[in-house]
Amino acid sequence: MTNFDVASAAPLHPVGRQALLAALDEGWADPARLYREGRRARMLLDAAREAAADAVGCRPDELSFTPSGTHALHTGIAGALNGRRRVGRQLVVSAVEHSAVLHAAEAHAAAGGEVTEIPVDRTGRVAADGFPVRDDTALACLQSANHEVGTEQPVAEVAEACRAAGVPLLVDAAQSLGWGPVAGPWSLLAASAHKWGGPAGVGLLAVRKGTRFAPVHPADEREAGRSPGFENIPAVVAAVAALRAVRDEAEDEAGRLRGLVRRIRERVPELVPDVEVVGDGERRLPHLVTFSCLYVDGETLLHELDREGFSVSSGSSCTSSTLTPSHVLRAMGVLSEGNVRVSLPRGVAEDDVERFLRVLPEVVGRVRAELGVTGEERGGGPQTAELVIDTLGKRCPIPVIELAKVIGDVPVGSVVTVLSDDEAARLDIPAWCEMRAQEYVGEQPGPEGRGTAYQVRRRG
Amino acid sequence: MTNFDVASAAPLHPVGRQALLAALDEGWADPARLYREGRRARMLLDAAREAAADAVGCRPDELSFTPSGTHALHTGIAGALNGRRRVGRQLVVSAVEHSAVLHAAEAHAAAGGEVTEIPVDRTGRVAADGFPVRDDTALACLQSANHEVGTEQPVAEVAEACRAAGVPLLVDAAQSLGWGPVAGPWSLLAASAHKWGGPAGVGLLAVRKGTRFAPVHPADEREAGRSPGFENIPAVVAAVAALRAVRDEAEDEAGRLRGLVRRIRERVPELVPDVEVVGDGERRLPHLVTFSCLYVDGETLLHELDREGFSVSSGSSCTSSTLTPSHVLRAMGVLSEGNVRVSLPRGVAEDDVERFLRVLPEVVGRVRAELGVTGEERGGGPQTAELVIDTLGKRCPIPVIELAKVIGDVPVGSVVTVLSDDEAARLDIPAWCEMRAQEYVGEQPGPEGRGTAYQVRRRG
Incomplete structure (x- = not known):
């Protein structure tokens, strides 16, 4: 088996595994306790925090361990929004953030906040000057690199612009932190250990000094009040050991x-x-x-x-x-x-x-x-001035396949209409037109409210 | 070294350690993925859920894994309160719940909710008929057994009373789940794996069918929407293996x-x-x-x-x-x-x-x-009708030690006043009176607003 999906989860790095085994023996106790096992656990946790902060590029007291990258994002976003709730309630996010960010944004909107989504170009990148923060922007969020298509975002430039505007920027560094630190004057940073070869169960949340932050979860004195629950020291130690190992060879x-x-x-x-x-x-x-x-x-x-x-x-x-x-x-x-x-x-x-x-x-x-696809736009049926093909109830890629089959049946300059109720058609029919050099005319509601009618004009 | 503090955290059970090692190899992938490693991870997670549900005494689809017992409590309480917000906003908790419950209650009160604390007797136990739920009670919380003094609570009786009143009861079973299931018709149950010899990083939240529940965290489809973040399958597998092992010998x-x-x-x-x-x-x-x-x-x-x-x-x-x-x-x-x-x-x-x-x-x-204590109430100074001892700025146990030193200096029937600004004195001076058969008269504000004046009448 060859796993080519480490962007979902990577197996535990051998160095992380070794560290985990050692820390299960040495780091199981409550680090708040004053006895030997507790002090030992505390030392392991402190050392892991120092090393993680070094890899992130922040101070140890700015870094908290969370139970996952999702927790780091949810806590970071909610805490930053709450800390600046008197400044304003606008949250600015790129349209291609991880779903954990977008779900946090939905929760903010549901609670009466304003969410502005920043579009990306066809490569998945936001414009370097494209984060329109305002006086009442509470927080901006931008990933360091996209998790689905790999495109790096202009984080350093956006961070500079945010700083100039006095708005904190939260960077989701989940996909990139194993490769290097995130440049620029960001205010918050989140990451997830199992993406870089650490174990599941560990995220990082860095909140730089001077960033207003007010957690929304019930009080808990652990992790600077930013991550409730018993510290998972063996996993934290393993995560940081793995991070150092992958950075060494990055x-x-x-x-x-x-x-x-x-x-x-x-x-x-x-x-x-x-x-x-x-x-x-x-x-x-x-x-x-x-x-x-x-x-x-x-x-x-x-x-x-x-x-x-x-x-x-x-x-x-x-x-x-x-x-x-x-x-x-x-x-x-x-x-x-x-x-x-x-x-x-x-x-x-x-x-x-x-x-x-x-x-x-x-x-x-x-x-x-x-699927009966030859790869050629075939045509060959009787030529007809206009053509409507009904693919209602059929799922992607059938609408596009059916369109390709008949495009040759209309004369150049004529229109084929595809009826579809599959959401993917809205994306894939225009994309097909671009790839096959056909003209995408547009969409309108389907007849009798059934699906959508997508119109394509034959060019060649 | 002898660790007599497993109520804080227990080291990983050997069976849990074995299971963890195996699951690091077999369960690291994203269980939402359809390829081999994902399906294998899903199977491990499903099997762990079945076994955990069996140990808890609920259905597998009623049980979610959380990153800690604290998360299980926070999520359970917030979700149950939110699910019944139209019924009412009263939260009833015992006064001796774990701080994670009491902090969640504080958050509820800060958000405008009502919190009622149920007192306990001198053994730490609530009265079996002592949970005064009302028509507008959203949730009641009672631990199965106390984490500091070990007293078991009348959970089954309180659960029956809550059911009769149509109020859900959340049971914090953190200290007892390793010893057996919780009896009675409870609605929600929370527990923490590292208390029974599982690894850190795993909590359980059971929400029985028919319990209104509306999570307050951002949407996340994992764990029935009740616990966001990437599933920690190796730790979950280890936790459940440890639970079965300790139950076998319980x-x-x-x-x-x-x-x-x-x-x-x-x-x-x-x-x-x-x-x-x-x-x-x-x-x-x-x-x-x-x-x-x-x-x-x-x-x-x-x-x-x-x-x-x-x-x-x-x-x-x-x-x-x-x-x-x-x-x-x-x-x-x-x-x-x-x-x-x-x-x-x-x-x-x-x-x-x-x-x-x-x-x-x-x-x-x-x-x-x-500390210069002989264990005898010494007296021996000049007899005086009334005595005031100033222990302001001195910490526990000094106020009580000083009181014991001078109680013999006043005649039987006379009063010693202890000035203290240590919060512990409020508890320890009356407790000393009870243990030494002296009469605790009461407290009043100290002179010039400094500390508190505790009054003790000599009996013998």
Whole structure:
């Protein structure tokens, strides 16, 4: 098995595992206790905090350990908003933040707060001058790099702009902290250990001095009042040991993985027809690459890759519990069907990447064949001036496949209307038009309120 | 070293450690993923949930894993209050709940809710018919057994009364779940794995079907929406394995530890003068015993016991960061100075308990000698009708020691006034009176607003 999904979770780094075993013996006691085992636990916790702060680039007393990255984000956002509630109630977030940030924003909105979502370009990046903070902005949130497409955000520039405006910036560094610290004068930072090879159960929340912060959870004196609950010292020790270990090798390994990612980004479109590689080409995480395959059902693709021994993830609607495409792909306006995210583990063998590149074209070909797709816009039916195809009740990628089948049946300049009630069509029909050089006219409500009518004008 | 403080935290049970190691290999992946490692993680999580539900006595879909017992309590209380906010805003809690419950209650009060604290008797027990729930009571909370003095609460009776009144009862089972399930028709239950020999980082929250529940944290689909953040499957698997292991031996071990606890409860007052053993004599946790020693400073006592190789905890004010006695001892109205909580680890050797009984009298004697205490109310100064002793600025146990020194200097029937600004005096002066058969008259504000004047009438 080759797990190419470390962006979801990485197995525990061997150094972290060693540290965990030692700390289970030495760090199980309550660090608030004054007896020997308690003092020993306290020393381990203090040392871990120093090392973590060093890796983050903050002071030890600015850093709290939380039970997860999600807790770090929820606590950080709620605490910062509450600390500045008299300044204002606007929360500014990028549209491609992790769902933990967006769910915290929804909770803020539900409580009467204002949420402003900042759009991204087609690479998934916010404009460096694009965070319109105001006098009454309580908090801005920007990830260091996107978890689905790998695009790095202009965090340092946005942090400078926020500082100039007197607004704190919270950086979600979950995907990048294993590769290096986050530049710029950010105010809060959150991260998650199991993304860098630490164990589950550990997040980091840094709150720089001078940042107004008022936790919303019940009082608890542990972790500077910022993270309730008994300290999980063995896991914290393991997380920090793993962080130091991956940082030690980060520069070399990043260079190596960048080469492999570049190879995937270049070769996949050569090997597989009708693929869109997404995300910024250069300003990106070293280990993560994402592409979408036309006329392919993401769930089947993942299943087939799993059968071939490759574990990857997908932002396609069919792999989501809500049957909507990933909010990241939607915000970017790129194709979502047949979406594959590859995130390479540290130490991955070049051979495994090569094998993936051999297997992928076969697998995509098989999935397309099962769906009756030839890859050519066929036409060949009787020519007709206008055409309406009804794909109501059919899921992605069927609407796009049906559209491709008939586009040749109308004369150049004529319009095909696709009726669809699959949310993914809203993203994938325009994306198909862009990839196939057809003209996307627009959408309107479907007849009798059923679904949506997407209109495409044949160009060639 | 002998750790007699498992009520704070127990080291990881060997069975839990084995399970943790296996699950680090098999359960690190995201259980929401459809590939092999994800499915394997999901299976481990499902199996752990089934086993935990079996041990709790609920259905698997009623049970969520949380990052700690504190999280289980905070989430459970907030979710139950929010779910019944239209019914009413009264929260009823016993006065001796864990601080995580009382802090959640404070947060509820700060948000405009009503909190009613139920008193306990001198053993730390609420009256079985003593939970005065009303039509507008949103939630009642009662621990299964007290964490500081070991007294079991009449949970089954209170649960029945709450059910009859249509009010949900949340049971904090942190100290007892390793010994057995909680009887009665409770609605919510919280527990903490590191109390039974599981790892840190795992709590349980059970919410029985039919209980109104509306989480207050941002949306997160994991753990039935009741516990945000990436699932900590290795720790959950270890926690449940440890729970099954301790349950398998619970009956035998409880019997054995009950014998040792009974020995400590009987022998300590024989071996050490001026000791008050606290908590219910029979209806109690099998492994936990608490006593307080007059004329002793708790912090020094702990330190001396630590030097002798015994780790225990204390509810004395001098061992608390807030310099106030434990709220449990206060609610019981018992002596707080020189307080020692012994909680025996499973498998403890009888010899270690015997050695503790040998060491304790020497240690208490040394501490008293250092404080200049002879154990006799000395008097011997010039007899005077009334006496005021000023112990302002002096910490527990000095006010009581000074009182004992001079009580013989006033005639029987006369009053000694002790001026003190130490919060512990409010508890310890009346407790001293009870132990020494003197009459506690009462308190009034000290002269010129300095401290409090406690009045004691000499009886004999």
